Amino acid sequence: MRYDEGMRGLLGTLWVGLAVACQQESAPPGYPPPQAYPPPQAYPRQGYPPQAYPPQPYPRPQAYPPQAYPPPQAYPPRQPSAPAWSPRPPPPPVAPAPAQRCAAGRVTVDRPDDRAEHQIKVFYVLPRDGADEGLDVNGAIARSVSSFDHWLRGQTGGAGLRFDRCAGVLDIAFVRLAKSDAEVASAGAFVREQIQAGIIAAGFDHPRKLNLAYYGGSSRLSCGGGAWPPKLVGRTAAMYLKGTPPGAPPCASNPLGASPTQPGYLDFSALHESLHTLGFVGACAPHHTRAGHTSDDPRDLMYAGDQPWRPQLLDVGRDDYFGHGRADCPDLARSAFVDPLPPSPLVPAGW
Numbered sequence: 244m245r246y247d248e249g250m251r252g253l254l255g256t257l258w259v260g261l262a263v264a265c266q267q268e269s270a271p272p273g274y275p276p277p278q279a280y281p282p283p284q285a286y287p288r289q290g291y292p293p294q295a296y297p298p299q300p301y302p303r304p305q306a307y308p309p310q311a312y313p314p315p316q317a318y319p320p321r322q323p324s325a326p327a328w329s330p331r332p333p334p335p336p337v338a339p340a341p342a343q344r345c346a347a348g349r350v351t352v353d354r355p356d357d358r359a360e361h362q363i364k365v366f367y368v369l370p371r372d373g374a375d376e377g378l379d380v381n382g383a384i385a386r387s388v389s390s391f392d393h394w395l396r397g398q399t400g401g402a403g404l405r406f407d408r409c410a411g412v413l414d415i416a417f418v419r420l421a422k423s424d425a426e427v428a429s430a431g432a433f434v435r436e437q438i439q440a441g442i443i444a445a446g447f448d449h450p451r452k453l454n455l456a457y458y459g460g461s462s463r464l465s466c467g468g469g470a471w472p473p474k475l476v477g478r479t480a481a482m483y484l485k486g487t488p489p490g491a492p493p494c495a496s497n498p499l500g501a502s503p504t505q506p507g508y509l510d511f512s513a514l515h516e517s518l519h520t521l522g523f524v525g526a527c528a529p530h531h532t533r534a535g536h537t538s539d540d541p542r543d544l545m546y547a548g549d550q551p552w553r554p555q556l557l558d559v560g561r562d563d564y565f566g567h568g569r570a571d572c573p574d575l576a577r578s579a580f581v582d583p584l585p586p587s588p589l590v591p592a593g594w
C-alpha cells in the first residue's frame with residue numbers, strides 16, 4: 244500500500260471535520276450521520292499517536308485533512324448586485340509612498356499606498372479578549388503572504404497578486420474587534436462576516452481593496468472562509484487561526500508563515516480563501532465542484548473532494564480558473580488584482 248493510501252485511510256476518519264480550510268455555512272445535508280464515523284479510539288492506530296497532536300510536523304502535506312464543502316445551495320441566498328465579472332479600467336497611478344511614512348510597528352490605520360490598482364490588504368484581527376501574539380509585527384503574517392505569493396508566481400511564470408504595500412513593505416493593519424471570541428464564534432457559519440464587519444467598523448473600506456484577515460480567534464467549523472461572488476458577494480477572506488474544526492486537528496497545530504518561500508497548510512489556505520473571494524472557481528469551470536472548488540486533482544490549490552488535499556499546483560490542466568483563455572468563465576490571469584496588471588482587467592461581482 245502506498246503511503247498516500249495509508250494516509251487516506253487515516254484521513255477517511257477525519258472527513259467529518261473536513262471543514263478545514265473553508266466553509267461559509269453550516270454542515271450540509273447528505274453527510275453520513277455522526278455514528279457512522281469510526282470511533283475516536285480508532286484514530287491513532289495508523290501511526291498518528293495523539294501525543295503528536297499538536298504540534299504537527301511541518302511540512303507534511305499528505306497529512307492535510309481532506310476538505311469537504313457544503314453545497315452551493317447552503318449559501319445565504321443573495322442576488323448578484325452586478326454582472327458576475329465585469330471590466331474595470333485601472334485608476335491613475337499614485338506616487339510611491341515615501342519610506343518615512345511607512346515606519347515599522349503596529350498600525351491601526353492604512354499606511355500610504357504604493358499602488359492605486361485593486362489589491363489585497365492584509366489584517367491581523369483579534370477578538371476583544373484574544374491573546375495578542377504580535378503576528379503583524381513579528382514577521383509571521385508577512386512570511387505567510389510571502390510564501391504563497393512566491394509559490395503563486397512560480398506557478399504562473401511571474402504574475403502574482405497585488406498586495407497593499409508601503410515603500411515595498413507589506414502594509415498589515417491591526418484590528419481589535421468589539422466582540423469576544425465566544426461572541427464571534429457563536430455566529431457559527433458567519434464568523435467571516437463578523438470579521439468583515441469589524442474591519443469596516445475600524446474604518447477600512449477602500450473600494451479597491453480585498454481584505455485578507457488573519458484572525459486570532461476561533462471557529463467551531465473550519466480554519467478559514469471566503470466569499471464567492473457572484474453567489475456570495477463579499478470583500479473579506481479570513482483565516483481562523485484558533486479554529487477547532489470537528490474531527491480534525493486544531494488549526495493552530497499548523498505553523499503560520501514557517502518559511503518565506505514554502506507555504507504550509509495555513510498559508511496555502513489563505514491563498515485558497517483569497518481566490519474564493521475573488522470569485523474562483525467559477526461555477527462555469529469544467530471541473531467545478533462543491534461551491535468554488537475543482538474536482539480533478541487533489542494537488543490543485545482549489546481542490547475539494549474526498550481525497551486528502553495536497554496543494555502544489557495552480558489549476559491543473561489550466562482549464563478551470565487560470566489561463567484557460569475563455570471569456571465566459573472567470574480567469575485569474577485576467578483579474579484586476581493580478582500584478583502586473585493584465586490587459587482588459589476584470590473584477591468580480593460586487594466590485
Ligand SMILES: [Zn+2]
Nearest residue numbers: 265515519536
Ligand atoms: Zn475552499
